């Protein structure tokens with residue numbers, strides 16, 4: 001798609017919205033209740049090529065830009081956050097396009113774009129997620145191979161994914177990135193976590209015990225893993241912001257729908273000024289978050305050096321909007337908002353983690369403050 005072609009993006013959004021309503025929404029409550037991956041919706045998303053969206057066409061992808069990726073997350077996240085997360089997990093191995101060799105790209109990416117392989121990444125460890133440079137997982141060189149030992153915690157798609165991008169220490173102050181397959185000897189998985197939300201997305205420990213991988217599984221320079229993961233994190237921060245924006249938009253949809261139909265004191269509650277004021281504030285938060293995210297996307301696409309700062313701002317605004325708007329949506333449903341029978345209950349639970357993962361909103365604020373001082377001081 002041409003970045004200036006608004007019509008093409010609107011058409012694309014319409015296609016994804018219809019797909020989300022027809023193929024994703026019907027399973028959203030069920031996968032949350034049964035705590036199982038969105039198998040049907042993921043399979044259906046292959047018809048639109050969504051798992052392969054950002055990958056190049058020569059490897060079976062669609063070469064979709066960042067705006068189209070965000071549109072997908074927004075529209076699917078609007079009806080089912082777990083499914084949006086599952087689709088975007090396939091995009092994690094875009095790191096192979098950034099830092100991988102042609103042989104690595106050829107051997108891994110076509111399976112992802114065809115939906116034969118799912119992906120995950122392992123950064124967080126039991127002793128901490130915010131302090132990434134404190135990671136203890138070690139990759140030790142042994143001849144031409146690497147031997148990896150450590151535990152990665154809270155891994156989305158853990159046990160369900162075939163490929164794991166593992167961040168490991170290769171020197172006392174240096175890190176590397178490694179491609180680990182679920183069937184590699186020494187790889188095992190912890191029990192599935194029992195979570196507040198995102199229950200349709202598997203999460204567990206990935207345990208690596210003397211996992212031996214050959215040099216072909218080393219991704220990029222084994223001493224530049226921290227720098228390389230930084231680039232991947234900026235991209236995923238935009239994804240996570242779009243995902244949170246989708247949750248917020250979905251909760252606003254539900255609130256408008258419910259307040260229009262529910263009557264108290266002989267009229268629709270949507271006619272009460274105080275209710276309208278809450279809905280107006282929800283819309284303000286959603287629109288402010290969307291404008292900030294799209295500006296971050298534009299800066300990312302144009303290679304603007306301030307794109308990282310804007311991506312952090314978008315992550316904070318979109319996830320804080322998701323939490324606030326879903327909480328208001330529950331409030332506007334009264335007692336019914338507290339029941340599993342209405343989607344806003346799930347949306348509020350799903351929203352919380354968007355403030356926690358991918359660099360908590362406290363860590364984002366630390367990074368934003370640093371950049372602001374660097375630029376303005």
Ligand SMILES: Cc1cc2nc3c(=O)[nH]c(=O)nc-3n(C[C@H](O)[C@H](O)[C@H](O)COP(=O)(O)OP(=O)(O)OC[C@H]3O[C@@H](n4cnc5c(N)ncnc54)[C@H](O)[C@@H]3O)c2cc1C
Nearest residue numbers: 121122123124128129130154155156356357358359360362
């Ligand atoms: C459902 C789910 C899925 C996830 N998926 C993945 C995944 O696929 N891959 C992966 O690698 N990780 C994943 N994570 C992990 C997630 O990224 C981490 O939980 C997150 O980075 C926070 O790390 P932590 O949980 O260790 O919290 P901590 O780092 O221990 O932080 C605890 C609290 O202290 C605050 N804090 C920490 N340091 C500072 C500071 N310097 N200043 C101010 N406040 C601070 C934090 O903001 C937070 O409020 C997932 C987590 C969840 C819940």
